[in-house]
Amino acid sequence: MTDYAGNKTVVLFIIDTVFPEVTGVTDGNTYGASGVTPVYTGGTAELNGEPYDSGTFINRHGDYTLIVQDKAGNTITVSFVIDRESPMITEKSMTSDNSNHSQIAREGDIVTLSFRTAEAATISNMRAYIEGVTVDAVTLDDAGDKDPLTWRAYFPVDSSTKNGLPVFHFDLTDEVGNHRSYYTNFSSVNSVTVDTKAPEIISSVVQPNNGYIDVTFSEGVFGGTDGKLAIDKSDIKAVTSDGTSDGNPSSVTIDSITKTDGSELTGGESMIRVHVSFTGEVTKGDTLEIMTVNGAIRDQVGNIIADDQTTGEKTLNTTLGYTWDEATNTITLTGLTVEDNTSGDRVQLITARDDLSIYDADFQTRPTNIGGSNSLISISAGLDKAEFWNTGDGLFANAVGSGKIQLELVALGNMISDDTIMKQDNLQLYIQDAEASERKITLSFNIDSTREDTIILN
Structure with missing residues (x-):
């Protein structure tokens, strides 16, 4: 640069248009x-x-x-x-293609896990377990769309598939290498239950008077074909057998099926009450069996109970009766079989204080078989220990012959007058099964001193 006087100035500079690297x-x-x-x-x-x-x-x-x-x-x-965060699952659901119950899978159904990732990721090592058992043939795909964030894993249910709640386990790796192992922690409400097992009869109990039998299944049961109706009496059958070959009972009829409280079935009950009636008298050794009708009963998802399901032969309860002969003070039992006599039904006597309170531990006599011998079998009187000194005297119950019991009043001699015995006005006699200790008959007696110490059945 030069001015008018000829002076010069030199300026050096650089034009830099290059961006930093x-x-x-x-x-x-x-x-x-x-x-x-x-x-x-x-x-x-x-x-x-x-x-x-x-x-x-x-x-x-x-x-x-x-x-x-x-x-x-x-x-x-x-x-x-x-990005140091592991990839996340933002949405997930598990369903079954069962047309009636999307949360239950039976044999032939497909269980599907659908999920969405928060970012693009690679899915690897996809597997499924049920109750710790590995499920075979799990398939993974892109859920049939072009969305890189949506995925689907599924497996078919067959007869070998473990029953229970499936758990899927897989690995996610995002584009920068962050990794996560993922388990589907569904609750039973949001998951699918694999159920390939048909209902079974697991127990049954005959009512004491044989009027009904309560049958318990392994799960709730239904009738019809869609798993929504209650079962009815056409879905089961009853069979009785004549254990004593006396021709009775000749048949059994299912009168109705209810809940155990007697109310109407609505479907899904795991315990039912089958009301029955018999033609002919039931005697000891006779049985009742309840069986399912082929294809008639199923669980909620349609698993059909096997046609050979049965309660087994359930022994019917023998109903004992009696007659009382005041002239001979003899009780004669009815409905008693030879087997009853030899297996040991028992006679037991209990006495009470004047206030009629019962003390089983003090007054129960030793058991004695009924019948099986024509000889007189005496039983300890078991009189009230607070009133009597000697329990060797008093009221005796004797087994006399087959199915007969005779009561005998024995004076206490010089120690206590007969008047003391007459105070005992609630003498109870128990007839009970020797094996099950089940009380069959309870009889109550008193002593009428106005009629020469007559023993009276209350």
Whole structure:
């Protein structure tokens, strides 16, 4: 530069239009836990508004903006992300293709897990378990759409599939290498229950008077073909057998089926009450058997109970009766068989105080078989210990012949007058089964002193 006087000034300058160079990181990229080390040439830099020295390692999770400016003011901006978070599942559901119950799968159905990831990820090692048992043939696909975030895993249910709640287990790896192992922790409400097992009869109890039998199944049962109706009496059959070959009972009829409280069935009951009636008298050794009708009973998902399901032959309860002969003080039992006599039905006598209170532990006599011998079998009187000194005297119950019991009043001699015995006005006689200790008959007597100490059946 020269002025009018010829003076010259020389100015040296550089025109710099070259932007700073940044290496080690690329604008718009996402990096994983291994981090990045940005390096720039010349000038100064800021990282998220703070001074940044070239070559400083960065691996903290977050979004970053690196601005580098040289002396000429040329500026370059690089934005990048450090992603240290494992991939996540944002949506999931498990269903069955069972047309009646989408949360229950039986043989032939398909159980499907549908899920969505929060970011693009690779799915690997897909498997499923039920009660710890590995499920075979689990298939993974993209759910049939072009969305990279949606996935589907499924398996067919066959007869070998374990029953219970399925759990899927798989690995997710995102694009920068973050990894997560995932388990589907569904509750029983949101999951699918695999149920390939048909109902079974697991127990049954005959009512004491044989009027009904309570039948318990392994799960709730239904009639019809859709698993929604209650069963009815046409779905089962009853068979009776004549254990004593006396021709009775000749048949059994199912009168109705109810809940155990007598109310109407609504479907899904695991215990039912089958009301029956017999043609002919039931005697000891006779049996009742309840069986299912082929194809008639099923569970909620349609598993059909086997046609050979049965309660087994249940022994019917023998109903004992009696007659009382006041003239001979004799009780004659009816409905008693030879087997009753030999197996040991028992006679037991209990006496009471004047206030009629009963003390089983004090007054129960030793048991004695009924019948089986024509000889007189005496039983300890078991009189009230608070009133009597000697329990060897008093009221005796004797087994006389087959199915007969005779009561005998014996004076106490000189120790206590007969008047004391007459105070005992609630003498109870128990007839009970020898094996089951089941009380069959309870009789109550008193002594009428106005009629020469007559024994009276109350």
